[in-house]
Amino acid sequence: MTALPVISARRRRTDLFARGVFAALTLVAIVPLVLIIYYILDKGLGAISWHFLSTDPTGNFLGDPGGVKSAILGTLEIVLIATALAVPIGIGVALYLVEFGRGTVLGGVVRYFVDVLTGVPSIVFGLFIYTGLVVTHTLGSFAGWKGAVALALLMLPVVTRSAEVVLILVPDSLREAALALGAPRWRVVARVVLPSALTGLITGGLLAVARAAGETAPLIFTMGSTLPTNFDPFKQMNSLPVQIFNDVGQAQDRLVTRAWGAALTLVAMILILTLIARTLARRSRLT
Amino acid sequence: MTGDGFAASQTAAAAGEHGLSRSPQTRRPLVAQAPSASARPTKAARRVRLEGLDAYYGDNHALRGLDLEFEPNKVTAIIGPSGCGKSTMIRCINRMHEEIPGARAEGKVCLDQVDVYDPSVNVVAVRRAIGMVFQKPNPFPTMSIFDNVASGIRLSGASRADLRDRVERALRGAGLWDEVKDRLAEPGIGLSGGQQQRLCIARTMAVDPEVLLMDEPCSALDPIATLKVEELLADLKQRVTVVLVTHNMQQAARVADSTAFLLDGELVEVGATDEMFTQPKDSRTEDYVTGKFG
Numbered sequence: 251m252t253a254l255p256v257i258s259a260r261r262r263r264t265d266l267f268a269r270g271v272f273a274a275l276t277l278v279a280i281v282p283l284v285l286i287i288y289y290i291l292d293k294g295l296g297a298i299s300w301h302f303l304s305t306d307p308t309g310n311f312l313g314d315p316g317g318v319k320s321a322i323l324g325t326l327e328i329v330l331i332a333t334a335l336a337v338p339i340g341i342g343v344a345l346y347l348v349e350f351g352r353g354t355v356l357g358g359v360v361r362y363f364v365d366v367l368t369g370v371p372s373i374v375f376g377l378f379i380y381t382g383l384v385v386t387h388t389l390g391s392f393a394g395w396k397g398a399v400a401l402a403l404l405m406l407p408v409v410t411r412s413a414e415v416v417l418i419l420v421p422d423s424l425r426e427a428a429l430a431l432g433a434p435r436w437r438v439v440a441r442v443v444l445p446s447a448l449t450g451l452i453t454g455g456l457l458a459v460a461r462a463a464g465e466t467a468p469l470i471f472t473m474g475s476t477l478p479t480n481f482d483p484f485k486q487m488n489s490l491p492v493q494i495f496n497d498v499g500q501a502q503d504r505l506v507t508r509a510w511g512a513a514l515t516l517v518a519m520i521l522i523l524t525l526i527a528r529t530l531a532r533r534s535r536l537t
Numbered sequence: 538m539t540g541d542g543f544a545a546s547q548t549a550a551a552a553g554e555h556g557l558s559r560s561p562q563t564r565r566p567l568v569a570q571a572p573s574a575s576a577r578p579t580k581a582a583r584r585v586r587l588e589g590l591d592a593y594y595g596d597n598h599a600l601r602g603l604d605l606e607f608e609p610n611k612v613t614a615i616i617g618p619s620g621c622g623k624s625t626m627i628r629c630i631n632r633m634h635e636e637i638p639g640a641r642a643e644g645k646v647c648l649d650q651v652d653v654y655d656p657s658v659n660v661v662a663v664r665r666a667i668g669m670v671f672q673k674p675n676p677f678p679t680m681s682i683f684d685n686v687a688s689g690i691r692l693s694g695a696s697r698a699d700l701r702d703r704v705e706r707a708l709r710g711a712g713l714w715d716e717v718k719d720r721l722a723e724p725g726i727g728l729s730g731g732q733q734q735r736l737c738i739a740r741t742m743a744v745d746p747e748v749l750l751m752d753e754p755c756s757a758l759d760p761i762a763t764l765k766v767e768e769l770l771a772d773l774k775q776r777v778t779v780v781l782v783t784h785n786m787q788q789a790a791r792v793a794d795s796t797a798f799l800l801d802g803e804l805v806e807v808g809a810t811d812e813m814f815t816q817p818k819d820s821r822t823e824d825y826v827t828g829k830f831g
Contacts, residue, residue, distance in 0.1 A: 432664040
């Protein structure tokens with residue numbers, strides 16, 4: 251019987267050292283995350299109450315400053331409009347790239363520009379809408395729908411890229427099976443490809459929503475802000491990120507506290523969305 | 538010029554007759570030819586003839602001037618080593634070859650008199666007339682057993698009046714009805730591999746094709762499931778012309794009426810199956826069927 255070589259002491263030490271290094275790096279990465287969550291909870295939890303969630307900010311210098319109701323509802327509405335704009339277009343672009351534009355010059359160009367768009371800072375989208383729609387007074391000055399367009403531009407590349415990945419994952423054998431049955435191309439896409447990719451498409455859409463919901467920069471220049479609850483997207487609207495942005499610079503502690511509370515509310519909303527997306531993604535992987 | 542025009546109109550007329558034309562009147566031949574749900578005439582199996590068929594993947598010349606004929610109501614097996622062009626050839630028959638980017642085919646594939654590559658022919662109608670079963674079972678994962686069989690009818694936009702009957706008939710035809718009749722609503726991918734492949738056969742036959750192409754349909758199946766599919770072929774050829782690509786020579790010997798041997802994109806020999814295996818004319822065929830290479 252041949253003896254198996256024993257692991258040398260040097261290898262043991264190297265192994266231990268390497269494990270230590272990676273554990274330390276992981277800790278370094280986690281520390282800020284934990285601190286952020288800790289601070290938000292620590293400073294924000296005190297602000298949260300039914301009153302906080304159910305009243306509009308009053309704007310009074312003295313007395314009750316009010317809550318963030320208009321900001322929550324504004325964010326929900328704006329993100330909903332942005333989703334309605336970005337998701338169909340994004341999935342449409344992805345369908346073109348995967349189903350029709352494979353190997354074409356246009357497909358390559360589009361994919362490249364979608365990549366470029368992914369890296370554009372969010373403030374640039376805000377400025378783009380500001381100069382394009384606000385300064386020109388297109389249908390009024392600052393307005394909710396302009397903020398929604400800015401967010402939609404931000405979401406578009408995220409939706410497109412995630413949808414493209416999901417659509418590529420639909421096996422070609424399914425497309426071939428449908429084509430060989432005598433289905434026209436559009437029916438193959440509508441009845442076989444899209445249903446097969448559905449959960450993935452929803453997940454991608456929700457992740458884009460989560461990303462857009464927290465953006466401040468595209469909104470400041472585009473939809474302004476207002477205190478009372480306003481559902482009319484053609485007027486100025488309030489939103490959580492802008493509310494935080496405004497409150498945090500105020501001289502009064504209670505307004506800063508309200509900013510923390512709003513931040514916690516926003517994080518909780520995004521967390522819930524992400525959890526939904528995760529659950530859907532896991533379910534799709536099981537089938 | 539006039540001559541060309543005449544020839545073209547001749548072909549177009551022939552195409553119309555066979556319901557393969559692009560023109561709106563005959564766009565959906567299977568519906569037009571199905572007068573009522575119950576008394577639908579069984580369609581005749583058609584003769585398939587390849588004339589000077591060349592196929593390319595980009596610059597790769599995969600098929601070289603193939604001339605070959607497939608008799609109606611017969612099973613013709615295509616044998617040959619990997620990469621000889623078997624799959625390419627049958628994908629040319631229902632024009633699935635051109636779905637691969639950079640792939641193209643030249644020459645004629647005639648369904649009786651109609652060249653399926655004629656510009657006046659609607660490719661969707663070609664695929665409805667020439668069904669195909671693939672190497673790996675590929676039921677639609679989002680659909681139930683019932684919906685999988687119905688999918689061909691639905692996807693082609695055909696009449697749905699007698700959908701249930703047609704699905705049942707197709708499943709019976711694929712020898713699957715008794716196994717699945719109590720769980721038609723369950724997902725198709727929940728079936729075993731062999732059942733999935735028979736489900737795909739049912740799906741293809743539900744569209745009522747005239748020709749059935751099978752691209753190594755048993756290569757992913759175990760011997761018992763293979764046997765079931767092979768037994769099916771005897772029934773299926775009563776209704777359609779069967780072209781069976783196989784890398785399994787025993788399978789060709791068991792089920793095929795005639796056998797064609799391809800090598801490097803060319804037809805080496807075609808003939809009655811027992812002759813091909815007992816007294817082949819070409820020495821390359823002999824070497825292949827006796828296992829000297831491949």
